[in-house]
Structure formats: C-alpha cells, structure tokens
Amino acid sequence: MKGLIYKSTGSWYITQDETGAFWKTRIKGKMKIDEQISSTNPIAVGDYVKFDVEDESVNTGIITEVLGRHNYIVRVSPHNKTQKHIIASNIDLALLIVTIDNPRTSTGFIDRFLMTAEAYHIPAIIVVNKTDLLKPKHKETLRHWMDIYGKAGYEIYPVVATDPATLATLFNKLQYKSTLFSGHSGVGKSTLINQLIPGIALKTNQVSGWSGKGQHTTTFAEMFDLPGGGRIIDTPGVKEFGLIDFEKPELSHYFPEMRQRLNGCKFNNCVHINEPGCAIIEAVRAGEISEDRYISYVGILESLDEEW
Numbered sequence: 001m002k003g004l005i006y007k008s009t010g011s012w013y014i015t016q017d018e019t020g021a022f023w024k025t026r027i028k029g030k031m032k033i034d035e036q037i038s039s040t041n042p043i044a045v046g047d048y049v050k051f052d053v054e055d056e057s058v059n060t061g062i063i064t065e066v067l068g069r070h071n072y073i074v075r076v077s078p079h080n081k082t083q084k085h086i087i088a089s090n091i092d093l094a095l096l097i098v099t100i101d102n103p104r105t106s107t108g109f110i111d112r113f114l115m116t117a118e119a120y121h122i123p124a125i126i127v128v129n130k131t132d133l134l135k136p137k138h139k140e141t142l143r144h145w146m147d148i149y150g151k152a153g154y155e156i157y158p159v160v161a162t163d164p165a166t167l168a169t170l171f172n173k174l175q176y177k178s179t180l181f182s183g184h185s186g187v188g189k190s191t192l193i194n195q196l197i198p199g200i201a202l203k204t205n206q207v208s209g210w211s212g213k214g215q216h217t218t219t220f221a222e223m224f225d226l227p228g229g230g231r232i233i234d235t236p237g238v239k240e241f242g243l244i245d246f247e248k249p250e251l252s253h254y255f256p257e258m259r260q261r262l263n264g265c266k267f268n269n270c271v272h273i274n275e276p277g278c279a280i281i282e283a284v285r286a287g288e289i290s291e292d293r294y295i296s297y298v299g300i301l302e303s304l305d306e307e308w
C-alpha cells in the first residue's frame with residue numbers, strides 16, 4: 001500500500017492510505033530509503049511511503065520503503081548537535097506568521113526565514129496577524145512592511161486569526177498545497193489553524209519547545225487536512241528551520257529582488273558591500289531595493305563568518 005506520513009511519535013507513524021484511511025505504521029527490520037541523508041529520524045511528516053498491512057482489524061502496518069522526497073527541511077537534532085533532524089518533507093509553501101506587537105516579530109527574523117525558504121526553493125508567504133490590535137504607529141509599521149515585502153516580491157496577508165471574514169484570501173491561497181506553518185510562540189499560529197480547520201481544536205496559549213523540567217522536549221511536526229483540499233504542517237516548538245551551507249557570493253541569490261539584478265554587477269563574485277559597479281548598491285540608493293532588506297542582507301552576510 002502507498003501512504004503519506006501525517007505524524008510521527010518516534011516509534012509509530014500515522015499514515016494515510018490512498019482511500020483516506022489512517023494506519024498506525026512502524027519500521028521493522030530493513031527498510032528501503034531512496035535518499036541518502038544522514039538524519040536521526042528516517043521518516044518525516046510529509047514523506048510518501050510503501051507499507052504492508054500487519055493487522056487489518058486494528059489498522060497497523062509495517063513501512064517497507066520511503067519514496068524520494070521532492071524537498072525537505074532539517075534542523076539540528078535536539079538529541080545530538082552533530083546530527084540532522086528532518087522536520088518535514090514535500091512542502092509546497094512556507095507560511096510565516098508574524099505580529100507587529102504582542103509579541104513583536106523583527107524584520108531581521110522575517111528576512112532570515114525568507115532567505116532560508118529561498119535556499120530550499122520553497123515559495124514563502126507572510127501572514128501578519130493580530131491586525132485588530134494595531135495602534136496608529138503599528139499601522140504605519142504594517143504599511144511599511146507591506147511596502148518592503150511587496151517590493152521584494154512576496155505576498156503578505158494582514159489578518160485577524162479570530163475573525164474568519166479576514167481569512168478568505170489566505171484560505172484560497174492554501175488550497176491543494178502542503179503548507180508549512182512557522183512563527184514565534186504567541187503570534188496566533190494555533191488560533192489560525194483552528195479557524196482554517198474547523199473541529200481540530202489545537203490548544204492555544206501553549207508555550208512549546210521546553211518542558212517544565214528544563215529538559216528539551218522533542219515536539220514533532222504534525223500534518224492536518226484542510227477542508228476542500230490541501231494540508232497544513234504544524235511545527236510546534238520549531239522557531240527556525242534550515243541548516244544551510246553556502247559561500248558569501250551566493251547569499252544574494254536568496255533575496256529575490258537582488259537575484260534579479262545580479263547580472264548588473266561588474267564582478268560576478270560581488271558581495272555588494274563596497275565593490276565598484278555594484279547594481280545592488282545602486283538599486284538601494286535609487287530606492288528600488290529597500291534599505292531594511294539590504295541591512296538584513298549585510299547582517300546575515302557578516303554572520304556567515306560565525307558558525308551557524
């Protein structure tokens with residue numbers, strides 16, 4: 001049977017078969033993996049697998065093969081810092097939920113997220129939540145963000161997660177796609193998922209990632225079906241994704257508004273700091289590339305000297 005992994009508990013994998021039925025599946029003995037990546041988890045949410053029925057009366061099965069992944073995102077394993085952990089695979093869209101206030105999301109964080117998504121070739125969109133709470137100065141910030149990210153080529157959706165009337169455009173955008181949800185704790189991720197998927201009842205106001213005992217709890221990603229078609233992948237406790245390894249001149253490839261202007265730079269290894277004939281610096285001076293985005297770019301460039 002062919003199946004799709006919706007949830008992993010470490011030892012069991014909740015798998016949906018092609019008729020929509022769910023199975024409790026596990027690995028036993030040898031399993032075929034198309035891909036050679038060394039990770040602490042052999043199977044991730046979003047993986048397509050083949051499995052044999054073990055006990056039809058209780059819907060259990062044995063996974064025999066993990067099919068090739070279209071893409072996947074990793075982070076450092078919570079158990080072993082030298083190992084990778086696959087958070088999810090086969091992602092069509094990365095959605096970042098941010099808030100201007102309560103809590104405040106920094107544009108530096110947003111830019112780093114967008115850059116990582118670009119590096120993984122996963123399209124990204126930004127959702128600005130809690131727009132019902134904005135004071136006049138915050139409304140000014142929202143206009144500024146709409147301008148910055150619009151100019152950079154990103155879609156940005158202002159919403160109120162508690163008000164379904166504000167979510168229709170976003171809902172349509174998610175149809176038939178497998179979308180990874182990310183965002184700081186408290187921005188309204190669970191509230192938004194609850195609105196998009198009536199009846200799922202995720203707990204809100206939950207602080208995830210660390211248990212009360214001060215020990216790191218492994219919070220697993222979980223996938224949910226969206227009414228009408230499409231899926232949402234929730235990643236509780238995962239603040240940032242991606243471990244990327246690249247050389248400095250590559251960084252501007254992951255800023256779309258820079259990428260499209262790179263041919264204009266005089267030197268093909270230009271890092272757009274102080275080289276003569278730099279098309280990026282010219283575009284920043286002309287107001288075609290936002291200064292905020294350029295500042296984020298420089299910050300990330302400098303951080304590449306440090307260990308990520």
Ligand SMILES: Nc1nc2c(ncn2[C@@H]2O[C@H](COP(=O)(O)OP(=O)(O)O)[C@@H](O)[C@H]2O)c(=O)[nH]1
Pocket residue numbers: 129130131132133159160161162163183184185186187188189190191192203204205206
């Ligand atoms: N005013 C307002 N409050 C919201 C909105 N979205 C979420 N909240 C509240 O923000 C708090 C955190 O929401 P939650 O969904 O748990 O955030 P998560 O940590 O990102 O999953 C809860 O008290 C929600 O009721 C919104 O659009 N407007």
Ligand SMILES: [Mg+2]
Pocket residue numbers: 189190191203204205206
């Ligand atoms: Mg939550």
Ligand SMILES: [Zn+2]
Pocket residue numbers: 265266270271272273275277278279280281
């Ligand atoms: Zn340049």
